[in-house]
Amino acid sequence: MTVLEATGRLRPYGVMVAPDTARVFDAIEQLGGRARFVGGVVRDALLRRDLHDVDMACDLSPEETTAALEKVGIRVVPTGIKHGTVTAITDAGAYEITTLRMDVLTDGRHAEVAFTDNWLEDAKRRDFTFNAIYCDLDGTLYDPFDGQTDLGDGRVRFIGVAEHRIAEDYLRILRFFRFQAWFGRPPIDPVGAEACRKGVSGLLDISPERIRDEVLKLLRAKSPAGTVGDMIGFGILPAILPQLSHVANLRIMQWLDSTALADPDIRPDPLRRLAALFKSPDDLDDSDVSVNIAEEFARSLRLSNAEVDRFSAMISHAPLIEANLNPDTVRRDLYRMGADRFRDATLLAWSMRAAVPPRCSQDENKAWQNLVTTAANWQPVSLPIQGRDILAAKLLAAGPKMGILLKQAEEYWLDRGCEPDRDELMNYLASHPLVASEQETQ
Ligand code: ATP
Numbered sequence: 001m002t003v004l005e006a007t008g009r010l011r012p013y014g015v016m017v018a019p020d021t022a023r024v025f026d027a028i029e030q031l032g033g034r035a036r037f038v039g040g041v042v043r044d045a046l047l048r049r050d051l052h053d054v055d056m057a058c059d060l061s062p063e064e065t066t067a068a069l070e071k072v073g074i075r076v077v078p079t080g081i082k083h084g085t086v087t088a089i090t091d092a093g094a095y096e097i098t099t100l101r102m103d104v105l106t107d108g109r110h111a112e113v114a115f116t117d118n119w120l121e122d123a124k125r126r127d128f129t130f131n132a133i134y135c136d137l138d139g140t141l142y143d144p145f146d147g148q149t150d151l152g153d154g155r156v157r158f159i160g161v162a163e164h165r166i167a168e169d170y171l172r173i174l175r176f177f178r179f180q181a182w183f184g185r186p187p188i189d190p191v192g193a194e195a196c197r198k199g200v201s202g203l204l205d206i207s208p209e210r211i212r213d214e215v216l217k218l219l220r221a222k223s224p225a226g227t228v229g230d231m232i233g234f235g236i237l238p239a240i241l242p243q244l245s246h247v248a249n250l251r252i253m254q255w256l257d258s259t260a261l262a263d264p265d266i267r268p269d270p271l272r273r274l275a276a277l278f279k280s281p282d283d284l285d286d287s288d289v290s291v292n293i294a295e296e297f298a299r300s301l302r303l304s305n306a307e308v309d310r311f312s313a314m315i316s317h318a319p320l321i322e323a324n325l326n327p328d329t330v331r332r333d334l335y336r337m338g339a340d341r342f343r344d345a346t347l348l349a350w351s352m353r354a355a356v357p358p359r360c361s362q363d364e365n366k367a368w369q370n371l372v373t374t375a376a377n378w379q380p381v382s383l384p385i386q387g388r389d390i391l392a393a394k395l396l397a398a399g400p401k402m403g404i405l406l407k408q409a410e411e412y413w414l415d416r417g418c419e420p421d422r423d424e425l426m427n428y429l430a431s432h433p434l435v436a437s438e439q440e441t442q
């Protein structure tokens with residue numbers, strides 16, 4: 001077995017020191033195996049960030065790992081046995097445990113793998129230097145490609161020859177830019193970026209679901225606009241998602257959602273950022289066409305139905321919102337869209353306005369901010385009457401006129417600041433011409 005040389009230490013914390021984690025390590029050791037943390041958890045621990053999912057490498061086969069864990073009562077899910085991955089589920093979280101492996105055959109999308117007991121071979125098949133740092137339970141580090149230096153310098157560097165590594169798996173192009181957005185410091189590594197440019201046609205065979213996942217993860221980074229600009233500059237987005245081109249807009253959106261608005265309800269939101277970045281060819285010239293294109297785009301990216309709906313609503317509502325909307329219109333919009341959608345649309349409209357000169361004045365920014373605050377404070381209200389009230393009062397029989405009458409009642413109610421109560425509305429309707437004419441004909 002090729003052993004890796006220890007290169008340093010870190011102080012474990014969070015899920016690394018959870019008792020369940022020790023149980024997972026112990027179980028594997030009891031069967032004569034060796035397990036180590038690797039990937040995101042080590043990288044994030046080196047940056048002292050919050051730790052989430054745990055990736056581990058281990059020198060037992062997936063079947064042995066499963067047996068070892070089940071023996072001590074840990075539930076195991078065979079998430080990717082063929083590729084050597086099983087997932088241990090505990091109260092403390094999930095552990096993705098992958099048997100040491102090397103790729104024997106690759107075609108740009110899938111890999112055929114062979115298991116090994118060679119830790120360096122396992123490291124070589126990983127993508128970036130800082131994703132191939134291993135760590136023992138006690139914090140001892142093994143960093144065969146000096147990923148720590150790259151992480152410290154904000155450099156996303158392929159292990160091996162970038163062009164070859166991309167040809168093995170084209171998804172690595174998107175991973176490269178995603179990690180750049182999260183951990184990179186500009187300028188982007190020109191060798192890696194150039195290799196991505198050369199390999200971009202390989203991305204056309206990658207499934208939309210995987211592209212969606214990567215794009216949304218990228219957009220979750222605090223400030224992804226610079227990297228998105230690189231993805232356009234190096235021909236990546238133009239090749240796979242040419243609609244994602246509005247970087248200036250994204251830049252404002254990320255500033256609003258992560259810096260400018262100290263509002264706990266407004267956080268970086270990948271879908272809202274996607275809407276900011278999205279530019280339909282007909283951008284706002286014909287809003288119906290533009291909404292259809294937006295919906296089609298969202299579907300092609302395999303967003304869920306709820307996400308498609310939210311995305312399309314943002315694109316269709318944003319053109320209706322201006323900084324200086326009068327309070328009556330704001331109330332109507334809030335009533336019709338609901339607070340969340342109104343806020344989405346406001347942020348999108350604000351970023352669109354601020355992305356083009358002249359700069360927003362202080363007063364204008366304040367007006368936008370007021371819209372956001374109004375949405376946050378808005379209490380949902382509903383029309384105090386329904387069709388059945390009109391039927392019960394025998395104002396009208398059921399039929400198409402009922403809808404019209406209700407609409408009129410709603411207008412009356414909205415015009416008066418949603419103040420009229422049930423009685424006032426019924427009085428208003430009783431003297432409505434539609435009711436009068438109906439009763440004449442009876
Ligand atoms: P995240 O924080 O998103 O989980 P991660 O680095 O842990 O980031 P995973 O997708 O969970 O990413 O993968 C775990 C590890 O597996 C990576 O750190 C990397 O070492 C390796 N890996 C994952 N995908 C690839 C790939 N396409 N090519 C090479 N190595 C990969």
Ligand code: MG
Pocket residue numbers: 039040041053054055
């Ligand atoms: Mg991970």
